[in-house]
Amino acid sequence: xxxxxxAPENPLPLGRPQYRRTPSRRIIGxxxxxxxxxxxxxxxxxxxxxxxxxxxISLVQWGFVNAIWILSGDQTGPCRALRGIGACWAVIPExxxxxxxxxxxxxxxxxxxxxxxxxxALFYLTTRRSFWGRKLVATWIGALVLIGVLMxxxxxxxxxxxxxxxxxxxxxxxxxxxxxxFGFPLGILVALGRRSKLPAIRSLCVLYVELxxxxxxxxxxFMASVMFPLFMPDGVNIDKLLRAQIAFVLYAGAYLAEVIRxxxxxxxxxxxxxxxxxxxxxxxxxxxxxxxxxxxxxxPPLVNTFIAFFKDTSLVLIIGIFDLLTTAKTSIxxxxxxxxxVEVYIFVSLIYFAFCFAMSxxxxxxEAQARSS
Amino acid sequence: xxxxxxxxxRPARWRASWSRQRLSGLFWQILVxxxxxxxxxxxxxxxxxxxSVRRISTGFAFLGREAxxxxxDSWIAYSxxxxxxxxxxxxxxxxxxxxxxxxxxxxxxxxxxxxxxxSSNWLLSRLSAVYVEILRDVPLLLQLLFWYVxxxxxxxxxxxxxxxxxxxxxxxxxxxPSIPIEDTNLWVLGxxxxxxxxxxxxxxxxxxxxxxxxxxxxxxxxxxGLVVGLPALLSWAIGASWSxxxxxxxxxxxxxxxxxxxxxxxxxIALVTYTSAFIAEIVRSGIQAVHTGQWDAAKALGLRRSFxxxxxxxxxxxxxxxxxxxxxYLNLTKNSSLAVAVGYQDIVSIANTTLNQTGxxxxxxxxxxxxxxxxxxxxxxFMNWYNSRIALVER
Numbered sequence: 191x192x193x194x195x196x197a198p199e200n201p202l203p204l205g206r207p208q209y210r211r212t213p214s215r216r217i218i219g220x221x222x223x224x225x226x227x228x229x230x231x232x233x234x235x236x237x238x239x240x241x242x243x244x245x246x247i248s249l250v251q252w253g254f255v256n257a258i259w260i261l262s263g264d265q266t267g268p269c270r271a272l273r274g275i276g277a278c279w280a281v282i283p284e285x286x287x288x289x290x291x292x293x294x295x296x297x298x299x300x301x302x303x304x305x306x307x308x309x310x311a312l313f314y315l316t317t318r319r320s321f322w323g324r325k326l327v328a329t330w331i332g333a334l335v336l337i338g339v340l341m342x343x344x345x346x347x348x349x350x351x352x353x354x355x356x357x358x359x360x361x362x363x364x365x366x367x368x369x370x371x372f373g374f375p376l377g378i379l380v381a382l383g384r385r386s387k388l389p390a391i392r393s394l395c396v397l398y399v400e401l402x403x404x405x406x407x408x409x410x411x412f413m414a415s416v417m418f419p420l421f422m423p424d425g426v427n428i429d430k431l432l433r434a435q436i437a438f439v440l441y442a443g444a445y446l447a448e449v450i451r452x453x454x455x456x457x458x459x460x461x462x463x464x465x466x467x468x469x470x471x472x473x474x475x476x477x478x479x480x481x482x483x484x485x486x487x488x489x490p491p492l493v494n495t496f497i498a499f500f501k502d503t504s505l506v507l508i509i510g511i512f513d514l515l516t517t518a519k520t521s522i523x524x525x526x527x528x529x530x531x532v533e534v535y536i537f538v539s540l541i542y543f544a545f546c547f548a549m550s551x552x553x554x555x556x557e558a559q560a561r562s563s
Numbered sequence: 564x565x566x567x568x569x570x571x572x573r574p575a576r577w578r579a580s581w582s583r584q585r586l587s588g589l590f591w592q593i594l595v596x597x598x599x600x601x602x603x604x605x606x607x608x609x610x611x612x613x614x615s616v617r618r619i620s621t622g623f624a625f626l627g628r629e630a631x632x633x634x635x636d637s638w639i640a641y642s643x644x645x646x647x648x649x650x651x652x653x654x655x656x657x658x659x660x661x662x663x664x665x666x667x668x669x670x671x672x673x674x675x676x677x678x679x680x681x682s683s684n685w686l687l688s689r690l691s692a693v694y695v696e697i698l699r700d701v702p703l704l705l706q707l708l709f710w711y712v713x714x715x716x717x718x719x720x721x722x723x724x725x726x727x728x729x730x731x732x733x734x735x736x737x738x739x740p741s742i743p744i745e746d747t748n749l750w751v752l753g754x755x756x757x758x759x760x761x762x763x764x765x766x767x768x769x770x771x772x773x774x775x776x777x778x779x780x781x782x783x784x785x786x787x788g789l790v791v792g793l794p795a796l797l798s799w800a801i802g803a804s805w806s807x808x809x810x811x812x813x814x815x816x817x818x819x820x821x822x823x824x825x826x827x828x829x830x831x832i833a834l835v836t837y838t839s840a841f842i843a844e845i846v847r848s849g850i851q852a853v854h855t856g857q858w859d860a861a862k863a864l865g866l867r868r869s870f871x872x873x874x875x876x877x878x879x880x881x882x883x884x885x886x887x888x889x890x891x892y893l894n895l896t897k898n899s900s901l902a903v904a905v906g907y908q909d910i911v912s913i914a915n916t917t918l919n920q921t922g923x924x925x926x927x928x929x930x931x932x933x934x935x936x937x938x939x940x941x942x943x944x945f946m947n948w949y950n951s952r953i954a955l956v957e958r
Contacts, residue, residue, distance in 0.1 A: 224685035546700035
């Protein structure tokens, strides 16, 4: 069709005559094709407009018109009088420091804030295709060290903050990011092991993957919080956050292994033969020839696994680790603010949504690129 | 591709390198298995030592002891005096109750939304897209807490919200009218089930006949007779009563009717809406995977749109849909363990209470694993069977 549109002159436009293309006609035409194309479609549209309109109006009334945005101190009387009629957004300015950073020392909270920004910058750089390769690995190591320094402190005049005072968004990001950073190499090893010719290694990997994927994450977290101390020799006491982190690494490893295995299966047999013909060793063959192709095949499902994993970190609520969801739930224990949990949950949902939505957009963009190339 | 090598005597160097490869393979296997066994053995000996220090007994003898654990929501008779084994049974039933009903509802809702996303009506398709996007990108646990808070915010039983007669929604949960089930009712239901099985075979026969001579035969007269007519006749003959009990408000609570506790109801809503968003995406991509030529061919034959969807597009889409659907069903089942966050007593919640009461962490977690591995295996086997049934049959 390109030859037609690039014709030097085309006095008669194809399709509808030009004079009908006024804005109002265009809108009517759009409505007719998209909302009122047939009688059932029209009925559906009218029904949806009625229901949506009603829902939107009551939502706007609750969330904006009748809402209270600012209160002084703990005087929540006006808010409580409006319960069910208007939202009490005043709870957010009152509690946002605790929701975002938990019990981290108040005057030092610029440090977790900076750590969060470092995380976001790290995620952004990771999505840049020009950045993929050795540079990316170096950046990750640098950023994780910087985050550790910021959160723990103890050097460069920063006071030491032990990790049982950490909380909120940085903890969620730490659990997710470190879980992936260690789970990813583990997943690669296990995926290779599952496709290995050596029966003992293969069955070990199958056992690991199927056991982890067969049980709910909560039971793994219970294991980490209750059973782990039983399995350690006397006197060895590992911090709760670290125990949960280990559970997350094992969990991510099993799920990522399955995704990567799918990619390995998509690499044509000829690539293996070619690598063998060059006389490459097992690790060189996989590291230089097979894995780069395999991972490229499965980037969209990998990103989807990352999203699921990010959401799953919220489960640490059940074993009492102060991630974003736990701080949100704790912030409304305060009797004065007790009845405004809906507002707090909406606020936290928006934070989770922003991260997951960005990732899913990115995944869709990658899929579109893969389809066009 | 491997090319079959002619049977010539191998050169000596080849044999040497082959055996070296085998030796190194053996070495790696022994190394990895050795490390795994050593680590597990070390952990195990630590655990045995720690358990004996803390005077925690091992083994499953505790299952026979009195549980002393109250369970609010149970379908079978249970009292805190019953042994742990019975408490676990209640937990398993509660898990299955959420998982099975959740899977059915999520499949229906998800399929509808998936089809709605492909609708030519702009408003409907946009609305479904927004639904999917919002539900997929917020953690399930957060959604569950949100629904639970909304449940608790409902009016008290006395001023319950009453959409239609006999249905009450209050902070006591959802209360529905029920039909008391007696032996006679069970006979009638059994007859209807038998009718369904017979109908399945009749339908297969009818399809086979249609394949042979190309004439279309309707199955609905048989359906009406076997599934509705005969059971109704039986019901009349043995005098089964189908009177509906409407719930009544007495004092602060409801009497009669079927109660869905707020914990159960919140968990069910959260699981169904969350999973339906994923199922909608699977259904949408499954339908889109059907080649446009199939639509065009069906249109050229002059088929109606609903017929086209049912007989041409969906059977082909199902082949793409079933495998990812299986993993969604498994996810829903595993996610039902979030019940512990709102206090619905499923298997994980009961095992967790047991663990706190007896200290027998290893046994409790082993039981959780056993239950979930069994359920997962059951779902996988069923779905694999179904998948092989609908798989492409080359003629």
